[in-house]
Amino acid sequence: MLFIQFQIGSDRYALEAKCVVEVIPLLGLKQIPQAPRGVAGLFNYRGEAVPALDLVRLTTGEPAAPRLSTRIIIVRLDINGLGPKLIGVIAENATSTMRRNPQEFVNTGIIPGSAPFLGPVLLDDRGVIQWIQEQKLLPEKLRRQLFTPALTTADAAN
16 A cells, blocks of 8 residues: 655654645645634645645644645545545655555554544654544544535525
8 A cells, every 4th residue: 555654743654645636845825814723724726725734733733844845735535424525734744655554554552632643553664654544634523614515605695
């Protein structure tokens, strides 16, 4: 199975490539006033307004460093009742891939608490790589905030 590798601080993570639409450079985002923690803003992806989630900020409280290797990983999520939706995941050092058998990842037995997207881990000669479970990136409340059914012009006028 193919994975996109990236970092949060000095820790390594992986995201299954089958859910990835594209990896693009970090670009300017339209800020969302009073956005929930971790939501960095919106960006235009081929004519669609896509929310961006800063994984670094979500996990460490600090924004991702604006480096050349910091990327937006565009991920397709299945949102209940709304079908597939796109979200941008901002990640540092998102410049490599790896092929691994999913059975090589092992459950740590640690319940991640406020980060349910943290999955099993892989141990290699450089340390630990943790699998990010893309369908668990957005808690239900945040899904509702970011992906509500679109209003028609008539609805907005009322």
